[in-house]
Amino acid sequence: MKRLPLHTQILIGMTLGLIVGLVCLQSPALSGFIIDFIKPIGTIFIRALKMIAVPLVLASLIIGVANIGDISKLSRMGGKTLGIFVITTVISITIGLTLVAIVEPGYQLPEETRTNLMQLYDSNVENQVSKAGDFKTRGPLQPLVDMVPDNIFKATTDNSSMLQVVFFALIVGIALLQIPKESGATVLSFFNGINDVVIKIVQYIMMIAPYGVFALMASLIVEIAGDDPSKALELLYALLWYSITVIIGMFLMMVAIYPILIKYFSSIKYMDFFKGIRPAMLLGFSTSSSTATLPVTMDRVEKHLGVSEEVSSFVLPLGATINMNGTSLYQGVTAIFIAQALGLELSLSSQLMIVLTATLAAVGTAGVPGAGMVMLVVVLEAVGIPTAGIALIMAPERILDMIRTMVNITGDASVAVVVASTEGKLDPDYAKAHAAD
Amino acid sequence: MKKMPLHFKILIGLVLGVVWAFLSSSLGWNEFTINWIDPFGTIFIRLLKFIAVPLVLFSIISGVSGLSDVSRLGRLGGKTLLAYMLTTVLAVTVGLTMVNVFKPGTYMDEEQRIKNRLTFEIWLEDNNMGIAKDGRSFLSDPQYEQYLTDAQKGRELSEAEKQDLEEKMKTAQMQKEASPLQFIVDMVPENIIFSISNNQLMLQVIFFAIFFGITIILIPNDKAAPVINFIDGVNAIFLKMVDLVMKAAPFFVFALLAGIVAKMADSPGEVIELFLGLGSYALTLIGGLLFVIFVLYPLVLKIFVPKLTYKEFFRNMSPAQFLAFSTSSSAATLPVTMECVEDNMGVPKTVSSFVLPIGATINMDGTSLHQAVAVIFMAQLHMVDLTIGQQLIIVLTASLASIGAAAVPSAGLIMMIIVLQSVGLNPAWVAIIFPIDRPLDMLRTVVNVSGDATVSTLIAKSEGELQKY
Numbered sequence: 001m002k003r004l005p006l007h008t009q010i011l012i013g014m015t016l017g018l019i020v021g022l023v024c025l026q027s028p029a030l031s032g033f034i035i036d037f038i039k040p041i042g043t044i045f046i047r048a049l050k051m052i053a054v055p056l057v058l059a060s061l062i063i064g065v066a067n068i069g070d071i072s073k074l075s076r077m078g079g080k081t082l083g084i085f086v087i088t089t090v091i092s093i094t095i096g097l098t099l100v101a102i103v104e105p106g107y108q109l110p111e112e113t114r115t116n117l118m119q120l121y122d123s124n125v126e127n128q129v130s131k132a133g134d135f136k137t138r139g140p141l142q143p144l145v146d147m148v149p150d151n152i153f154k155a156t157t158d159n160s161s162m163l164q165v166v167f168f169a170l171i172v173g174i175a176l177l178q179i180p181k182e183s184g185a186t187v188l189s190f191f192n193g194i195n196d197v198v199i200k201i202v203q204y205i206m207m208i209a210p211y212g213v214f215a216l217m218a219s220l221i222v223e224i225a226g227d228d229p230s231k232a233l234e235l236l237y238a239l240l241w242y243s244i245t246v247i248i249g250m251f252l253m254m255v256a257i258y259p260i261l262i263k264y265f266s267s268i269k270y271m272d273f274f275k276g277i278r279p280a281m282l283l284g285f286s287t288s289s290s291t292a293t294l295p296v297t298m299d300r301v302e303k304h305l306g307v308s309e310e311v312s313s314f315v316l317p318l319g320a321t322i323n324m325n326g327t328s329l330y331q332g333v334t335a336i337f338i339a340q341a342l343g344l345e346l347s348l349s350s351q352l353m354i355v356l357t358a359t360l361a362a363v364g365t366a367g368v369p370g371a372g373m374v375m376l377v378v379v380l381e382a383v384g385i386p387t388a389g390i391a392l393i394m395a396p397e398r399i400l401d402m403i404r405t406m407v408n409i410t411g412d413a414s415v416a417v418v419v420a421s422t423e424g425k426l427d428p429d430y431a432k433a434h435a436a437d
Numbered sequence: 438m439k440k441m442p443l444h445f446k447i448l449i450g451l452v453l454g455v456v457w458a459f460l461s462s463s464l465g466w467n468e469f470t471i472n473w474i475d476p477f478g479t480i481f482i483r484l485l486k487f488i489a490v491p492l493v494l495f496s497i498i499s500g501v502s503g504l505s506d507v508s509r510l511g512r513l514g515g516k517t518l519l520a521y522m523l524t525t526v527l528a529v530t531v532g533l534t535m536v537n538v539f540k541p542g543t544y545m546d547e548e549q550r551i552k553n554r555l556t557f558e559i560w561l562e563d564n565n566m567g568i569a570k571d572g573r574s575f576l577s578d579p580q581y582e583q584y585l586t587d588a589q590k591g592r593e594l595s596e597a598e599k600q601d602l603e604e605k606m607k608t609a610q611m612q613k614e615a616s617p618l619q620f621i622v623d624m625v626p627e628n629i630i631f632s633i634s635n636n637q638l639m640l641q642v643i644f645f646a647i648f649f650g651i652t653i654i655l656i657p658n659d660k661a662a663p664v665i666n667f668i669d670g671v672n673a674i675f676l677k678m679v680d681l682v683m684k685a686a687p688f689f690v691f692a693l694l695a696g697i698v699a700k701m702a703d704s705p706g707e708v709i710e711l712f713l714g715l716g717s718y719a720l721t722l723i724g725g726l727l728f729v730i731f732v733l734y735p736l737v738l739k740i741f742v743p744k745l746t747y748k749e750f751f752r753n754m755s756p757a758q759f760l761a762f763s764t765s766s767s768a769a770t771l772p773v774t775m776e777c778v779e780d781n782m783g784v785p786k787t788v789s790s791f792v793l794p795i796g797a798t799i800n801m802d803g804t805s806l807h808q809a810v811a812v813i814f815m816a817q818l819h820m821v822d823l824t825i826g827q828q829l830i831i832v833l834t835a836s837l838a839s840i841g842a843a844a845v846p847s848a849g850l851i852m853m854i855i856v857l858q859s860v861g862l863n864p865a866w867v868a869i870i871f872p873i874d875r876p877l878d879m880l881r882t883v884v885n886v887s888g889d890a891t892v893s894t895l896i897a898k899s900e901g902e903l904q905k906y
Contacts, residue, residue, distance in 0.1 A: 141476035150483040151490055153634035168487070175677035179670075186663065187670035 006206060013210035014217050014394050021221025022232060031222045039219035045212025046388050048205045049377045052198060054156050056374055058169050059195040061360075064322065065173025066188060077423060081315050084415050085323040086359065091257055092325035092411075093355045096249045096332035103248075105241035106340020113231055114343040116224060117389075143349045147356075162382040163353060166360045202374060209373075216391035235392070242337045243396040249329045250407045258414045266421035267428035268305065276304040276431055277413045284409040288401045290320045293409055301413050306430025307420040315419055319412030326407030327375075330400060331358040335379050338389035350383045357382045443683065444755035450687035451763055454694025467699050475696025481689035484682050485760075485769040488675055490633055492772050493794040494646050495672040500790030501650025502665055510651065510791075516899065517792050520892045521800040522836065524737075528729050528802035528884065529832045532809035535725040537828075541717035541810075542817020551581055554820040560863050571822045606854060606864060639768065639798045647791075679772040683756070690763045697875065715873055718814045725806055726880045730758075734891045742898050744906040753781035754890050761886040765878045767797045770886050778890050783905030784897040792896050796889030803884025807877065808835040808856050815857070815866045827860045834859040850874070 004012070020038075024030035106114075149155035149164035156165055176184050221232045259270040266273075280297040287293055294316060301312045335354050339346050346354075357379045373390070380387050420426040461470045504510055543550075558576045575581045626632040626641035633642050653661045682689075735747050751758075757774040764770055771793060778789045809831055816823050823831075834856045850871075854864040897903040 140472055145476045145479050145483070148480050148483040149487045151634055151636050152487045153490065153630065155487075157630070157634055171678055171681070172674055175674045175681065178681075179673045179677050183670050183673045185670070186666035187674065190667055190670075 006209065009210040010213050010394070011398055013212075013214035017214040017217025018221060018232075020214075021218040024218070024222055025232075034218050034222045038215045040215075042212050042215035042217075042219055042391065043388070045205070045208060045216065046377075046390065048208070048212075049374055049390075050159060050381065050387060052201050052205060053159065053162070053374050053378050053381065054165055055194065056198045056202065057162065057165055057378060058156070059191050059198050061166060061169035062173045062176065062191045063188075063195050065170055066176045066191075077311070077314065077419060080422070081318065081415065081419050084418060085319065088257070088261070088325050088411055088415065089323065089328050089359050090355065092249075092253055092329040092407075093332040093358055095252055095257070096246075096329035097336060097351055097355070099245050099249045099252075100333045100336040100340075103241065103245045104340060105238055105245050106337045106342075108238040108241045109234055109341055113224060113234060114341060117342050143352060159381040160384055162378050163357055163360075166357065170360065206373075213391070213394050216388070217394065220391050238341065239392070239396055242333070242393065243400060245337070246330055246333050246396075246400050247403060249333060250326055250403050253325060253329065253407050254410060258410055261414050261418055265418045267426060268417065268421070268431040272431040273305065273414065273417060276300055276434070277410060280409055280413065281406045284405040285402045288398075288405040290324070290405055290408045290412070293405070294320050297409055297413060301416050304431070304434045305413075305417060306427040306434070307416050308425040311420040311423065311425050312416050315416040316412055319415060320408075323412055323415065324404075324408045325411035326404030328358045329407070330404045331376055331379050334376060334393055335383065335385060338380065338392060339383075339385050341392055342386060342389055344385060346383065353383050354379055443686070444752075444759055446687040447690050447756060447759040447763075450689075450691035451694055451759060454691040454763075455698055457691070458695045458698030461695070462699060470695050470699040474692045475699065476692075477689055478693030478696040481682075481686075481693055482764055482766065482769050485764065485772060486636055486766075488678050488682070488772050489768050490636060490639070490642060491671070492675045492679070492775070493639065494633060494642055495668050495675060496775065496786070496790035497643060497646035497794060498650045498653070499665070499668050499672045500787045501647055502653040502661070502668075503787050504650075504654065507651055507654055510647070513788070513791060513896065513900070516896055517795060517892065520895055521796060521888075524888050524892060525800065525802050525805050525836045526832065527733060527737075528806040528888070529809045529835055531729055531733060532722075532725045532806035533813065533828055533832065535721050535728070536810045536813045536817075539717070539721045539724075540817055541721040542814045542819075544717040545818060550818060550820050551575065553818055555581060557819045557821065557863060566861060571824070573822075575820070636768065639794070643794055643798070675772070676776065679776055683773060683776075686756075686760065690759065693763045715870065718811070718870070719873055719877065721814070722807060722810045722877060723880060725810055726803055726884050729802060729806060729884050730887050734887055738891060738894060741895055742903065742906050745894075753777055754887060757886055757890065758883050761882040762879045765875070765882045767801075767882055767885045767889070770882070771797045774886055774890060778893050782890070782894055782897075783903060784893050785902045785904075788897045788900060788902060789893050792893040793889055796892060797885075800889055800892065801881075801885050802888035803881035804852065805835040806884065807881050808853055811853060811870055812856050812860070812862070815869060816860075816862060818869070819862075819866075821862065823860065830859055831856055 021034065024034050109117075147163050147167050149161065149168055152164070152168050155161040155168065176188060220235075224231055224235060258273075262268065262270045262273050277297075277300050280293055280300045283296050284290060284293040290297075297320075298312055298316050301307045301316065302309055332354055335358075336346065336351070358375075376390060377387050380389065417426065421428075457474075458470065461467055501510060554575050558574065562576075620640075624640045624644045626638065626645055629641075629645050632638040632645065653664060735750055738745055738750060739747075754777055757770055757777045760773050761767065761770045767774075774797070775789055775793050778784045778793060779786060809828075812831055813823060813828070835852065850867050853867050857864045857866060894903065898906070
C-alpha cells in the first residue's frame, strides 16, 4: 500500500468507498454503521483541510508575494509578466464560470437528490437564504468593502472571511518588501518556517486522504441513495457531465485562448509553438506537477522555441508557482458545480468572489503538493458553499489534475513566448527550424 | 503635485469631498455618491482599523521591551494618566466657561423654554424624583398655566429613536451599576485572541501588550532576542502599511466626506437647516473645541516646550488632525498619530507607543468638553439653573465617564446619558442633539487626537527625550 502513489491510493479509497456504500445499502444496520462510524472519518478529514486553510493562505501568500517582489523589481519585464499572468488567469476562470453556467452539470442530478444533498450538508439553509437577502440591499461596491478586514484577527478566526485574510496577506507581503531588509529578515524567516511547517502538515493530512475519501464516498452513497441505489448512479452521471465541462474548458484554452495569444502577441506560429512544447505537455500530463516538469519546459522553450534564457529563467519558474490557468478554471467550475448540486443559487458577486479568491489564492500555494484541495476548501469557504461537497468531486479529480497541469504548463510557456517576443528576445525563425526536434 | 505636503493634499481632498457632496445632492446624484464613492470611505476606515489593533499590540510590546528598566514604566504610566486627567479637566473647564458666558440655550423662544421646563417638571413628577434641583417649581406657578396643555404633549419621539434611546439607556444603566473598579476588571482579558479580534477591547490589548513587554525585559536576553526581532519586524511592516494607505489618503478622505455629507441629508438646504435649529449650541461647542485646539494645547506646549513654535506644532500634527476630522475615530487615526508624533515631533518610540494607544482609548478631551457644553445647554433650554456644585459634578462625571466608557461603542452619547442622570436631568434629552452629533463628532475627534499628541510630547519632554526641541 505504501508504495502506491497518493493519487492511486485516493482512487482506490474512493472506489472502495463506492463499493462499500453500495453494499451497505442493502441492509439498514450496515447503513447505520456507515453513518455512525465511517462518516466521522470523512468529517475529520474535511475539518483537517479547513484547519490548515487559513495558516496556509497566510504563510504561503506572504512568502509568495515577498518572493515575487524580489524579481519584479528587476525590470519592467516583471510587471509585464505578472500582468499577463493575471489576465490569462482571469480569462481562464471566466471561461470556466461561463461553461459551467451553460452546461449546468450540477442540474443533471434530479431535483429531489439536490434537495437531499442540501439538507445533508447545509444544516442552516435558512441562514444562507437570509444572507442572500442581505445582499440585495447592499451597494454595488459592497464586495470590495467586504474584502478589507476591519480586524485581522477576527478575519482569521472565521473561515468565511478568507478573502480578507488573502487581502491582508498580500498587503503584509508588499509591506515586507518595502521595509529595510534587515528589519524584515526575522519576520520573513519566521513565515518561511511557518510555511514549511504548514506544508508538512498538509502532507500529513494528505496521508489520511485515501481513508477520508473512502469514508466520504461511502457515507455519501448511503445518505444520498436512501433505499434507491439508482440514485448513486445518477450522481456518477452528473460527475461525468462535470468532468466534461472541465475538459471542454481546458480544451478551449488550448485551441482558442493560447493560439490567439501566440498569434497576436508573438512572432511564431501556433503550430510551431505546439510542436515545440508538446513533450513538456505530455510530461505534465503524466506527472501532474508543473514543478516537476519545469526543467523540461525550460529546455523546450529555450532550445526549441528560441526564447532567450534571460526571459525563460525568469518567467517559467515564476509561472510554475503563481500562474495556474488550468487550476483556476478547474476551481471555478468545481465551486459552481458543487453549488449547483447542492441547490444553492450563487449571485454574481459570489461568482466574482470565486474569481478573486481563486486568482489570489493561486499566488502562493502552487508549489505545495495537495494544496489544490486546500485551495478548493478556501474558495468554497469564501463563498459559503458547504465544504463537505468536496466528496462529490473526488472521483474524477486525478484525471482532471493531469489535464489541468498540462494547461498550466502550456499557459506558462505561451506567456514566456509572448514576453520574449514583445521584449525582442525571441528569434522569429528559430522555432520553425527547431520546434519538432 | 508630488512635492505638495501630504496634509495639504488631504485638505484638498477634504474640501473637494464636501464640495462634491453639495454639488451631487443639488444635481440629484446622491445615490451615485452613496453607491460608488462612499464605499471607498468605508474601506479607508476599515484599513486603518485593521492596522490599529496589531499596531497597538506590537508597538507597545516593542516600546515597553525597549525600556531600560521596568520602574521607568511605572513612572511613565503615572505621568501619563495624570497628564491625561489634567488636560481633560482643562478642556471641560473651557467648555463650562464658554457655555456659561454665551448661554446658547437662552436664545430660543422664551415661551418654548417655559414649555420645555414644564415638560421637564412633569417628567420629574412621573418618575417620583421630587422637584427640580434648583428648587423652583413652574408647575405650581399660576402664571405659566396657559402653557401647560402644550407641554403635556411633550416632545414626541419617533419609534426608532425611542428604541435606540432605550438601548443606550440600558448600557448606561449597566455602566452605572457596575462597581467603580469595574473598568480595571474589564482591562484584564479572559482570552487574548478574543480581545485582539474585537476592536472594542483595546484596553485589554494594551494591558496584555504591556504585560508581555515587561516579561520580555525580565527573561534572559538571548532568549528574548528572536522575539524582539520578530516583533520589531512586524511593527515595521504595519508602519509601512500606514505609509502605503496614507499615500492614497487624499482620495479616501474625499470619498469619506462626500459619503458622510451625502448621507446626512438629501439636500444641502437640510444640512444648513439642521444647524440653524441648534445654531447657538453648535457655535458655542465649535468655539470651545477650536479654542482648545488652537489656543489651549499650543499654550500648554509653549510653556513646557518653548522651542516648539506654533506653526511647527500644526505642521507636525496636521495629517493626523485632518484624518481625525474625516474619520471621526481616534482609534482609526491612531496609526497616523503615531507616525506624526514619532517622525515629525521627534518623540521616541518608547514613549509614543505607550502613551498614544492609551490616550486613544481613555483620553477624550473633546468628548468631555462636548458633554459639559451639551448638558448645560440642554439645562438652559429647559430653564433649569445649575449651581456651581452641580457643574463640578458634571466635570467630574464627564472626566471619569470618559475613562470608564472607553470600551463602549458610540461612547459619547452613552456618557452623556450618565452625566445627565448624575445631575438629575432627563436622559432622553440626548435626542435633542442627535441630529447634528455626527459633524460635531468630527471636530471632537480632532481635539481628542491633538490632546493625545500634546500629552505624548509633554511626557517625552519631561523624560528629557525630546531631542528635537
